[in-house]
Each structure stands twice: as structure tokens, then as C-alpha cells.
Amino acid sequence: MTDRANNKNEIMNRFIMVADGDTNDLVYISILLQRFQYHVCTATTAAEALAMTAIAPPVLVVTAQFLPDMSGYDLFLRLKLDPRTSEVPVIVITHAGDLITAQRFRDAGVAACLDKPVQVEDLYPAVQSAIESRPRKNLRITTVLPVTVNGVLLSKDAGECATVLSEHGIYIRTLKPAVVNARLLVTILVKNRLVSVDAVVLYTYGHGQGLFKEPGMGLKFVRIDPEDREFIRQYIREEITRGVAPSTDDHLVLPDNK
């Protein structure tokens, strides 16, 4: 088997464990992670989480600060003590403003502490930097948005459109990509808003190179109205959180008795 196939299998075998006693947050976080293209396993208690990690080690554990049967900190220590999971990074969801707890977790070696309610823009880079060799900072979504390049609407007949969107750039699927470093005026229709940006071609795939990649060009925005950037950010957030929301229940869930 080739490296790429091995890599693919490795990706399929990876999963993230999410432990949270709050049903709403458990569903919310696990759905977001699946929309980021990760596979997920969930547990409502530390005991369940440990039973699962004994079956197969996850690549990352995301836990609430408090679980019904033990604290997230105790779960973290249990994972560290088990040779099978001692190297697994842990992200803890802590109460917003509880800086002392967050600092204690960081000192103990957790990969990241995120404020509750978890924001999608915080979760994505935290997960990326915990487990990816080339972590991304900005959320990207796959999409099918019409675009014009230098005033010309790309042909939907030929399947030309923006297929990937982040707040800093897009990938345009086209059989006729511009040359690398070309500066283009690009207009994208995002919902009902026309967003016009100046963009530079970072890389291209066409005939003769990257044959089996989607042909087109990766663009980086070099001039964008701050309001348009915020609009794109909002749009990406809406798309990725469609139908799910973090828990609005803000009271501390303390362990029953311990």
C-alpha cells in the first residue's frame, strides 16, 4: 500500500473521545467535531469514558471540567497513568472566567482549556493544534458558491464555483486556473451578499499537475472589507452549527458525591 492509502486508513481509524455529563453540550460538541470530519465517541461519565478508551485509545479527549462521577482533572490523571493513554492529549472545557482552574489545568499539561459555552472558532484551532502535524487556524467549509473572477461569472455548466471557503481565502474549482501569484478581483455570493475581495493565487491544480486533485486554484484574500470578513465568519459559523447550539444552562455541574 502507498503512503496515501496508509494515511487514509490512519484517518479512518482515528477518533476523538468526548466526555460531558451535560447532554446538550455532549451532542453539540460531538456533532461539531463530526462536521470537522473527525470520528467521535462520547461518554456521559468518566467511568464510561475510561471503559471506551480501554477498548481503543482515542487520538484526543475533550472533557468537561466536571463529570457526574469525577472531575475532568481526575479523568485527566487517570489517562496519564495508563500507559495506553498517557500520550493522548486532553482538552478541558472550563467555566468562563475561572482563570485559576484553567491555569491549574495548563500547568498539569492539558493541551488546551476552552471557555464554556464552547465557541466553534475556539474548538477548531484547539483540536487542530492538539492532533494535526500542520494545524489550521481557521474553519473552512466545503460549499458550492457562485463566483466572478475579474468581473466574469465562472461557468456553472463546467462545474466552476467556490468549493472551499474560509475567512481568509477560497478554493475555486475551474479548468482554467490563473497563474500563481496573479492578483484577481473576486466576487463571491455569500447568502444574499456580494462579497468583493482582492485575492492572490497561492497554488493551482490543472492539466499536468495534481492530476487527481480537484482542478482549480487556491486563493488568499489580500484585501477584504472588515464587514465582509465578519459576514463570512458568521456564515461559516451558521453553516457548521446548523441545528445545534451549546447549553445555555450556566450553573456549575458538580460531582454528586466524592
Place this chain on the structure above:
Amino acid sequence: MPGPLRDKQVEKGSMDENIRSTASGGHDRNSRFMLVVESDANNLFYTSMLLQRFDFHISMAATAEEALAMMPVAVPSLVITALDLKGMSGLELMQELAQNPATAAVPVIVLIRQGDLVGDKRCREAGAADCLDKPVLAEQMFRAVEAVVETTPRSSIRIRTRLPVTVNNMPLVDAEDACVSVLSEHGMFLRTLRPAPLDTRLSLQIGLNDRIIAVEAVVRSSYRIGEGPYNEPGMGLQFVRTSPQDQELIRQFIRNEVTRGITPM
């Protein structure tokens, strides 16, 4: 996809169609959100990982009580529950779901201990979409779930792969990059820059682990660069003749791939 955009100007009516197509794409993803209910940690893990490998989005619950608590958060398009659970049974869960107008329409597949014919009968009578005997093989699970949630259900698992292939025992023109990139029990996608015309009958040799298997296949679709469902050039092939042994090897290979690292109890 809605009608193509022909005008060179950004014209609002056509754009709206595009928005709808994106929005329905999102809806489609939601329709693939499912809930797995199992008290046995190993089985819960197996079923949930398997369904995620089939590209479904999953929530997991260890008890029926937990499952019911998840309903107000997000109503799944399908519930897959074991009949035997800690606390409430899968049958009771089904009855609870049926009584709530918000969840009454959610189909339920019940996983039943082998030989529990009474349980099987009661679940079917209570309106289960399907009942499957444990342990559930990957291809049975796939078929059952597809039949419930898809308008055009697939009958066999397809996997993304990268297997060496030759046609009529000759290397392909782009032998370096040509390969089997998608494989199912009944056909495959052969990635190549020079796809054969539609309806061509080809004799193929596929390297499967340490074996070479031989199949006869017919070209059903053909794509140039930038076309096609996989964003890669090549041809979709339907197997028309395979020996029973080779058929079984393909089935085994696919099952091993999708269950790598996970096993049912």
C-alpha cells in the same frame, strides 16, 4: 443541482437557486444524523464507529433514558437501539418515542440477541423499521440503515482505497497513478486519464492484499479531468463476472477495511 447559470452577469434569480441548493445540501447532512443506544460499551463503540465510517453523523447513548434526554437537543433521522439495555429496554424506548409527537416519526432499528424470537416479534409488532440479530455484520448494518434513511438506498458498502490494477494484463497508460480508488462488492471506480468508452467490456486484474483477483467488468460511466462524483478522471465499472471465491475475497477485504480496529461482541 438546479439549472445552470448561463448569464455572464451576476443575476439574482439564478443565484437564489444556488442558495437553495446549498441549503438543501445542509439539510441532507442533517438527515444523516443518527442516535445509537447500547449499554455494552464495546458494542456501542463498534456500531458508532462503523456508522461514522459510512459517513453518517452519530450521537451515542448508553441507556434509553440518556437517549430520551437527547431528543430535545436534536431529533435524529434514525435511532438504532439494542433491545436489551440497562434500565428501560429498547422496546420501551421505542414506545416512548412513538408517544411524543416530536419523535413519533423517527424510525427505529432494533438490535436483538440471537435466538430472542419473542423480542424480535414484539419489536416488529411495535413498529420497528427493522430488527437485526447480533452480532451485526458491517454489510448488514449498512444495508439496513440505507434502506431506512435513503430514497435510493445502496445495497453494498463502497470504500475509498488505492489498489493496483491492470486491464487485459497490460499496464495502463498512466500506470503510475492509475488504481482502483473506490471498491464495492459489485463494482469499482478505476482512476485513469484514459477511460474506455461506455459499455466496453474489460478484463481486470486487481491486487487485493497478496492475491490477484480477476473480474470481467463493463464501463458504466466515464469522466475526464474535473468531472464525475469523485473529482478524479476515470471510469465506473460494474462487475459482470467474478468467481465465487474472488467475490468472497472482495467482500472480506471490504469488511476488514471498514471494521479495522473495531469488533462486535
